[in-house]
Amino acid sequence: MCGIAGIISKQPIDISSNLLGMLGLIQHRGPDASGIAIFPKDEQVTLRISMNKEERIGEIRDLIGNYGKIKNERLISAGESIPMAEYLLEMDDDKLKPLHFAINGVEGLAVHSLGDGIKVYKEGGHLENLRDKHQIEMQNCRHGIGHVRMATESVEDINAAHPFVSPFYPELALVHNGQFTNYFKMRRFLESKGVKFKTMNDSEAASHLIAYAMSINGGNLEAALNDAADQLDGIYCIIAATESQIGFVKDKLGIKPLMLVESDDYIMLGSEQIEFSAVSEDLFAEEMEPGEVRVWNI
Amino acid sequence: MEYLDLAKVENEKVNVLIKDKLKESNELVLKNVNSMHNICAGLSGDCRVTIEDSTGLYTGSFLEGPTLRIKGNVGWYAGDDMMSGELIVEKNTGCNIGAYINGGTIVIYGNTGSRVGYGMKGGNIIVCGSAGRWAGVMAMGGDLIILGALGKECGESMYSGKIFTRDPEAESKMGGNVFYDTITAAETEKLDHLFSQYEIAADGKDFHVIRPVLSGRHEYALFKPDLKPELAKKYFVKRG
């Protein structure tokens, strides 16, 4: 249904071009959308936000104004999908979560990423769309995750592409391959905790669930992934990352593939062996065990 | 001997090119396959194809006759529904290798993932390294030979066929409806013959066999209560 990728580099490198290379080799797994999340540490906060109409830009500026200062604004025109904007902001750390929640609460606006150490780029259709429309500059960091999407039960729109973020824990991004069978129950539970859903994509629920768990367990990704393994029903592989951690969970039935390979310079995760050849020589990737959870600290 | 460089070839065009080249010679080497899918799927006839690097999914599906050797790694589902011939993997493989195989031989010199020989119906699968979980699950025939460590639930729900193992902890790793048995002389001979044919350093007599239980197969319980009657409140009431 989808293809996922994750990479950890021992040295900071241009992670995005590696991720795009890996995803390019599994494009066949998902022609409907693609996306990556990278974690370069900046001084300023970057906000990547989508809007249903260009006219909403004034409203967005006003909203941001309540939480911080806009240092730079770059509009990304709609093209085939919906308009987006990328902002550089000056704001306090403790205002990040409230701003994320504030935007999340508004109909027609969706945060793609918000933070000084997280950037999500996602777009509908093939990888070329992603590369062409979003100027993903070379930014050095040590880890990232990526995804190509084959839509199963919800529509293909840019907000429904992965990676997903959540206001419960703004620094978390995740990608997912599989299908949850208790999405509606999870959604009702999470909505009762105050988050608004922007799509009908079950992966969005996973991002809120894991982020919520991290918000109440003090940021422990491993514990949150173990929680998710218990609460999410269905078949799935999830790769989740924050600025300082990256990890995965594979469901107990072990039906969706998740492979891991370690070389001298990289640790890589992915759905198919072929992905890894984008980055390093032919190394054997091990299939992860059903029910396995593993997290690395960056 | 013919050569084919697949570096710039689209996945969908690969098998047509392979079949064309095989008209010129029945020995073919493929270069730069670079983990593409369905390589040699449906290939038949008396020929030998060697792949220098790694392949993706469904390598040699429905293979009928050829000897296919891959020097690199192989993705999921390789050799599925194979009819006859040989599929030889020098390194490691993904999961569900040899699913529903009818005949022929698959040899994996490295390790394999979970569910190897899923529903296998005939033929031989030899794994020199370790196998993942659910090896030989729901097998209906054939021989699965695993030299390395088994994963859990080995042979779950086998109906027919055999799983040969020399894992000292094999008995604790078996699935349902199978039992651990000693190997017969005839089976030992067959194994030794295969080992020598494929230059595998192993001895048939070190192996045991996991076979399906043919009667009194356990009933699958859909409801599995974990009863703790002693925790009822009535036992904790303080008297007086």
Add this chain to the structure above:
Amino acid sequence: MADKKQVTIHNAPKATWNKETLSEIDYKASNGKYRIRGCGSPRPMPKFDDLMILPSQLTRMPIDTYREDCETRTVLGARFAKKPLIIETPVMIAGMSYGALSKEAKIALAKATKLVGTVISNGEGGILPEELENSYRQSVQILASRMGFTRRNMEVADMLEVLYGIGAKPGLSGHLMGEKISEEIAEVRKIPIGIDLHSHPRAGDAFGADDMVVKMQQLREMTDWETPIFCKIAAGRVRDDIKIAIKLGFDGIILDGCSAGTGAAPVMATDHLGIPTMPALVAAVRTLEEMGVKEEMSLIVSGGITNGADLAKALAIGADAVAIGTAAMVAMGCRVCMNCQTGKCAFGIGTQDPELRQNLDVDEAAERVANYIKAITAEAVLLAKSAGKTKLKNLEREDLRALTLEACAMTGIPLVGSDLVIGKGFGFSADNGL
């Protein structure tokens, strides 16, 4: 005196003036009172059969019916109780009193709970010591009549049910005929033998919700906040009743639909009071969500549960468990002849007659009830796995579709094969984002 003339009547089928109606009128004309009948209403009611469950095919994967597990363990009453009740299957045995049932029947039901790991409710009228001894977990009812209820009962309860009414005869004062009060029953209920009992319609220690709030605090103190306290109500003004139950601080609700059974009830009551189980359940779930307590409060539903499909659909709509009454009796041998009120149950189940009671073999009956509960739990598991679930509690309302327009309108669940929702959709459906 004129001779009585023989008159022949041709019996033509009639809608209103049919045989049943004529027979009822004759009874009232002869006796000047209303008829009483056992076993609840025979009227056709909307049932869970009017809903279908969606299986997994391409987008989702089914769970292996045999080789992969599906969890059935159920936790009840975790809202405030420090020791919520944990049972191995979401099927419990509903409250049926010793008095309505024979001693043998009660013991058999209790023994069955030990075989499957569930809870039995004592029903009205004290706890039969043998029932308490043999049950896996014991629920104790606190009824208006308080017959046989003492502080000791509360101490041994794994769960308490404050009873406001039952589906079969809600809002009525109870009636136990003198003939059915044997020495033993009189002993357990602490009442005199031979007198017809007409019990209280309302609890005398809490007239109204305002007093009950305070009483509730007291009950919590008496039980050390450990025991789950449920509120059992008949399905009537579901939304309003549940809102109050939430404010009163109950851990959960047992909702009894109008098709529920009872030992003896006036025909008019069983046939014309209350609303059916399925729409009542939907209303209950909507109310709990509206009040933001769905995740905390447990919801048990009863009244006409017959098989694992009923169980699965009830769970999908939002129940945490179901209670079976009539079905458990049928498993023991009852044929629903609906004459429980005579006390002459030929199967030894609904009688106190020592000879008739011999007809019930306790251990065989216990095994049959346990088998039945195992079988319907397995049925629900089968359906849940087909829908892709590894836990029974993961069944959700979006897994259901309504077969008829009535069921669609009653529940807000979309009509099969379409997006049609009548009224407010229940869950995510075409009218709210899907």
